[in-house]
Amino acid sequence: MHNVVIVGGGPAGLSAALAAAAAGAPVLLIDSNSRLGGQYWRNSVSELENQNEQHFDLATGLLLINAVKARKEIEVWSEAQIWSATNNEGKNTLRVIHQGKEKIVNTANLILCTGAYDRTLPFPGWDIPGVMTPGGVQSLLKGHGVLAGKQVVVAGTGPFLLPVAAGVIKAGGEIVSLIEANKSRRWLTSIIVILENLSKLKEAFYYIKTISQGKVRAQFGYAVIAAHAADNGELESVDIAKIDRNFKVKKVKNIKCDVAAIGWGFTADTSLAGSLGCKQVVAKDESVVVWVDSEQQTNIPGVFAAGEITGIGGSELSMAEGVIAGIAAAKFVGCKVDVLKAHRKRRAKRQRFANALIKAYPIKAGWQLWPNDQTTICRCEEVSLGDLKFSVEELGATDSRTAKLFTRCGMGLCQGRICGRSVVDLVAKELNVLPTDIDRISAVNRPIITPIPLGVLAQGE
Amino acid sequence: MKNPDAIVIGAGVVGACTALSLSNAGLSVLVIDRGPVASGTTGAGEGNILVSDKEPSPELTLAIRSRNAWFEIDTDIGGGFELEAKGGVVVSRSTKGISDLKKLASLQKENGVETIELDASTLQEAEPFISKDVNYGVLYPGDAQCQPMLAAAQIIRAVKKRGGQFIQGENVIKINSNAGSIVGLTTDKNTYSTPIIINATGTWAGEVAKLAGSYLPIMPRRGYILVTSPAPKLINHKVYDADYVANVASGEADLQSSAVIEGTASGTILIGASRERVGFKNDLNIAILRQLARQAISLFPVLTNIQLLRAYRGFRPYAPDHLPVIGEDANVLGLWHAAGHEGAGIGLAPATGELITAQITGNVPFMDPMPFSPKRFKGGEHVAV
């Protein structure tokens, strides 16, 4: 029997690994971090109780992580980075950098659980040291025990802002401003969603309690639209604007801070899936995600996907999808097992919740007016909005791909992971058109998934 | 522009340079491309403007003039495409390679190419990080570099400012002639009248020739380029193994590669070069990437810890005799071809434009264009329209 190979050790990957192993399939779990848990269950070597304080349901995460570690049918490669993945007539070849050397994994059966990262929007000063993402502040705190700053602004949109703010307060930091761009009432208006997800309400109240204990009041309908540096070039203050429902600026005030954690939902990391040739589609929140069928199988037989890369939906949906993918993958390699109705029901329920969240926290086009011509859009290559406009107006670029070739936007080290989505929107705005799905999908095309030293490349087979 | 003096099909670097040349000669020019500027081979080009890789031949004459023409264009249109007189260093580590290189360099010198021989110590001065086992090289101060996509875009921009027009997104479906002479063409959206059409469609030049009822044997030759993460300045010139020159003339389908390495203005290092005849196959051949990395490290061991960031591939358009096709069609008057430049398209584009323009306007071309004439393809099918 062949191995089930799983990429990604977050909620989806861990769930898939346990489900596949329980079904009788040996598993190889490849994860790029030093500790399992993915982004969602970031943890560190520090004392357990402290960690539980930072995190509402780390207990669940630790349960899965320890279960994975305990099963001898699951082999784990940590700190393993896949730099290239190709699919050739039913065989998937993963080229992995593990412990300084390259390892080749060939498998007919693969589950991709590569997760997501904070989505960011460009604004003047967003590249000043001190401006971060909520995920970054969270990772520093939960993964490394470091509070990013003493006077913290938390902003953007989405329920993720709450645990980040709560974490800062529990760690002794001051939240000088907690602002949410959208009005929070929206998802509460769906009764079914509330009744199905009472535990989510409990979680929300937990954070709200923490935040109010920190004497912080969240404000709705506000956004950070600019950041300013002190003489030393580091973050000193941000401009917070009251915005209308289309994110257009109404009134602005300046707030002093040393860290601004700003996040606008999430972007799925589909590089690996795309590299293999999996079909990608554009989801309702305009993110590019991997298409899967009802058993989490992509358009490539034997290649499954679960978690955020099939659609941003949170950890519980990821776990439900991971279980189904693990069972389906085990079935694919010959185990006598099937996806149960209960599994599908659970996934459907969590999918409804995820859909409600997407509706509640949209990102409106008014953000495109926040950057000015001097604002850096591509951080890696220092390409400004003015440079992008020039490529459209003067050099004749009529899509984001051509604008990229003319400006180097998206050609730097992060290969467009940070700027890609924004560039598609900004170029389309210059052209007065709507971005096409092709624009969005081509922006995530990355055959080389992570940089690899030439020496390692040279030595491989 | 429904009745331009000339239509250029293809907004790559060759089409752009030809349009500029014609425009500067006073013709009204329409450039048509079914995609954006530089969406073909130009968009995958490295930006090489070389005089070093050609033996004394018509192609070398073309290359020398073209290289100088690039700097004239730079001044004429106000730059904006990172043109740099970088210089090239060709090296060899084998006895035969060194002796061949010496012979070639001295012949090139007699024919107007500036060459400077480098021994082990002057080579180390020119390229401090080159492998210590390289003892001989030739410096070609004439070799230059540009950013090809920006070059094509800036030139088209200049053409538009001078009264020309660029239409993007129209696909030519018919080339119309009457009594053996061009009268115009039809795209999927419009029909245009003109007595002169220039086929600058690179790898698709054969297909376009067919639309006119004529014939042009142009085939694709795939090549990869590795791009590193931004790195410290380690490499001062374009540096290549002498093998690079031999590679170009070979007809073998198998993978051929040799080391071609240079830094860029943005800090990345470009590593080539490979040649395969696999049609338009689009897959990523990992074996080639490894081979290119090995060759690069062999020449510059310091590259071991520099990271590969991305790789891209392009399809060089070539004719069976590996010479570009520049001239009037064998069968259809008024149809001019400017294609098949293989790996030298960027370098040779300006001079190509000049040769075409001189012949169209009845002026004396700077060299005899006969060696590049499409009439040299005997035995081609004349397909009746």
Next chain:
Amino acid sequence: MSQSEIQFTFDDKTISALSGQSVGAALLAANQRSLRKTRFNKDKRGIFCGIGVCFDCLVVIDGITNQRACIIEAKPGMKVQTQDGSNA
């Protein structure tokens, strides 16, 4: 389970870290927010995404450029330096 302290250098300073912490986290704890200057505009950059995706937190570690401080674990005796542009 307590964490042991290790030390590394950042330019001319000695930085303490708890074992398991990333270079970036330890530097931030020591109030070092700027890690590099960009190639063209020489702008200061520090940790942005914190999870290894954005490649902004680049430092030179033991002579090798483009190392992501936020995901590389601090090891005793590491020589970490500000990355100035892309030059070591």
